[in-house]
Amino acid sequence: MINWKVILNIAKTHLLTKMKSTVTAALGVTFGIGAYITMAGFMTGLNDLLDGLTLNRTPHIHLYNEIAPSEKQPVSLHADFENAFNVVHSIKPKQSQKKIHNALPILNYLKKNEAIKGATPQVQAQIFYISGSIELGGNLIGVDIMEEVRLSNIRDYIVNGSPEALKNNDNGILLGAGLAEKMSLSVGERVQVSTVEGAIFPLKIVGIYQSGLAEIDNIQSYVNLKTAQRILGEAENFITDINMKLFDIGAAPAMAKRLQRQFEVKAIDINEANAQFETGSNIRNLITYAVSITLLIVAGFGIYNILNMLIYEKMKDIAILKATGFSGRDVQLIFISQAMIIGLLGGLLGLLVGFGLSVLIDNAPFETEALPTIKTYPINYSPSYYAIGIIFALISTFVAGYLPANKAKKIDPVRIIRGT
Numbered sequence: 001m002i003n004w005k006v007i008l009n010i011a012k013t014h015l016l017t018k019m020k021s022t023v024t025a026a027l028g029v030t031f032g033i034g035a036y037i038t039m040a041g042f043m044t045g046l047n048d049l050l051d052g053l054t055l056n057r058t059p060h061i062h063l064y065n066e067i068a069p070s071e072k073q074p075v076s077l078h079a080d081f082e083n084a085f086n087v088v089h090s091i092k093p094k095q096s097q098k099k100i101h102n103a104l105p106i107l108n109y110l111k112k113n114e115a116i117k118g119a120t121p122q123v124q125a126q127i128f129y130i131s132g133s134i135e136l137g138g139n140l141i142g143v144d145i146m147e148e149v150r151l152s153n154i155r156d157y158i159v160n161g162s163p164e165a166l167k168n169n170d171n172g173i174l175l176g177a178g179l180a181e182k183m184s185l186s187v188g189e190r191v192q193v194s195t196v197e198g199a200i201f202p203l204k205i206v207g208i209y210q211s212g213l214a215e216i217d218n219i220q221s222y223v224n225l226k227t228a229q230r231i232l233g234e235a236e237n238f239i240t241d242i243n244m245k246l247f248d249i250g251a252a253p254a255m256a257k258r259l260q261r262q263f264e265v266k267a268i269d270i271n272e273a274n275a276q277f278e279t280g281s282n283i284r285n286l287i288t289y290a291v292s293i294t295l296l297i298v299a300g301f302g303i304y305n306i307l308n309m310l311i312y313e314k315m316k317d318i319a320i321l322k323a324t325g326f327s328g329r330d331v332q333l334i335f336i337s338q339a340m341i342i343g344l345l346g347g348l349l350g351l352l353v354g355f356g357l358s359v360l361i362d363n364a365p366f367e368t369e370a371l372p373t374i375k376t377y378p379i380n381y382s383p384s385y386y387a388i389g390i391i392f393a394l395i396s397t398f399v400a401g402y403l404p405a406n407k408a409k410k411i412d413p414v415r416i417i418r419g420t
Contacts, residue, residue, distance in 0.1 A: 007330060011337040014317065018310065022342065025306040029346025029397060030353055032302065033389040036295045037354025040385045042361055043288040045378035050284070057152070057211070058270050059243035060252040063259065065100060066266035103239035106263055115246055115255070120147040122241040123228040129221075130192040130200070131183040138179065138219035140193060142228020145174075151245045154209075160187050161207020170227055173203040177210035178218035193231065201231050296392050304400035310338070328409035332402075339401020340394065347393025351386050 015022045100106065103121065110119040123142035128135050145163045148154045155163055158174065166172045175191060185191055187205050194200045203223065210217055223231075229238050246252055252269040260267035318331055326334075362379040 002330070002333065007333050008337055010321070011334050011341060014310075014334070015338055015341060018313065021306065021310050021313070025310065025342045026346035026349070028302040028306055029343055029393050030350040032295060032298065032300075033347055033350025033393050034353030034357060036292055036392075037351065037385050037389050038357040038361070039295060040288065040292045041354070041358045041380045041382070042377065043284075043291070044382070044385075045380035047284045047288065048380060049374070049378040058273055060246045060249055060270050061244040061256045061259065062268045062273065063100060063106070063242040063244070063263070063265050064240060064268075065098060098240050099234070099238045100240065100242060100263075100265055102263075103242065104237050107239075107242060110242070110244060115248065115251060117245040117247050118147060118151045119242055119244045120144050120151060121225060121239040122243060123225060123232065123234075123238060124240045125228060125232055126196055127231070128194040128196075129179055129183065130194055131185060134183050135194075136179060136182065136219075138176070138221065140173075140228060140231070141220065141222050142225040143222055144225055145222065151243075157209055157211050158207050159210045161205075163207075165206040166222065166224060169204060169206050170224060171203055172206035172223065172227075174207040174209045174222040175205050176217040176220050177208050178214055179221065180205070180208050182218070195231060199231070199233070203227075296396070300392075300396035300400060304403065308400075308404045310404075332405045332409040335405035336398065336401045339397045339405070343393045343397025343401075346397075347390045350393060351389055354386070354389065355381075 107119055107121055110116050121144060125140045125142070126137070127140045128137055145154075145166045149163045159177065161174065166174055173191065173193075175185065179191075180186065183191065185205055187207060189205050190202050191205060192200050192202050209220075209222060211220075225239075226236070229236060232238065246255065249270065253271055256267040256269035256272075259265075321331055321334070322328070358379045358381065361377050364377050365375065366377045367375060
């Protein structure tokens with residue numbers, strides 16, 4: 001029967017008498033696990049931030065009417081040319097309405113679909129911004145602002161004002177930051193917008209919107225859906241776009257194809273709209289995992305080397321233990337116990353070091369125009385990284401201790417005492 005009390009007491013004595021080696025081994029575990037947690041938390045936090053920018057800015061499915069040439073030209077419909085090879089130059093797109101036909105019934109249908117998190121209508125219009133003698137061309141987007149807030153991170157890009165201010169003001173506008181700067185306008189002032197037909201409407205600036213993309217901030221602004229319809233002189237059923245968010249983003253491509261056939265509108269899924277997104281995300285995740293695994297492996301080899309040297313230093317102690325009646329298995333358990341103690345203490349300290357470094361990074365200033373509301377570096381505090389860290393510390397120290405301990409188990413005490 002194994003006497004664990006004696007084995008653990010001997011293991012503790014060995015560790016305390018060789019404090020320098022013990023501390024070195026424990027620090028190897030500590031910094032290995034601490035570096036892993038810090039790196040994994042920072043890189044996955046950054047990946048989540050970049051992925052979030054794409055996912056929140058882009059609808060999972062976008063419905064709209066596309067202006068395109070007719071699939072069959074009039075000449076192809078004539079019976080005399082049915083089997084002929086027709087070469088038609090300068091095909092022009094047919095005249096088609098911008099609005100989605102039966103948009104309101106489509107919206108009601110989509111909102112009842114359990115797979116769809118939300119569907120928001122939009123009215124997009126080409127307009128001119130007028131302030132004094134300045135006249136700038138741009139886009140005006142009519143939205144249900146509170147639904148946009150619920151389904152995307154638009155609130156994070158309002159650097160001045162609030163979505164509620166737009167919701168409560170039928171003549172309000174969230175002006176693009178680039179437009180506000182060029183026309184020297186601020187919240188509370190007024191800007192006039194002119195349609196391509198020449199109708200002019202004064203709007204009050206209730207907020208400044210900054211997406212971080214200059215080409216968008218220089219031309220794009222938001223108003224309430226009804227305001228955009230009124231500016232264009234259209235009825236309440238005039239909707240040019242429908243943006244959808246799904247509970248399962250992976251279902252977007254198949255659903256987009258089905259909706260396109262069902263409603264005879266153009267449907268673009270997020271993978272098609274951002275073809276590079278999935279590739280970039282996968283590559284970043286691959287780099288994160290590769291770096292994290294490398295850190296853990298390097299830490300494991302360091303632990304093995306230190307414990308291996310520790311056993312060689314304890315050769316005479318091993319011989320004495322065996323000479324006094326300890327079996328090879330007892331000796332093996334003593335050194336494995338030492339390794340596990342080092343792994344547990346070093347791993348717990350590594351968790352604290354990793355958490356501390358993560359907090360420091362999380363509070364480090366990080367300001368960029370592309371992310372106006374982000375003030376510090378992103379960190380992912382997922383408990384899974386801490387669980388993986390302590391589990392790896394215990395497993396790696398067990399393996400690192402088992403291999404040298406297995407050698408110690410087979411040591412002949414007579415040869416050690418004789419010095420041969």
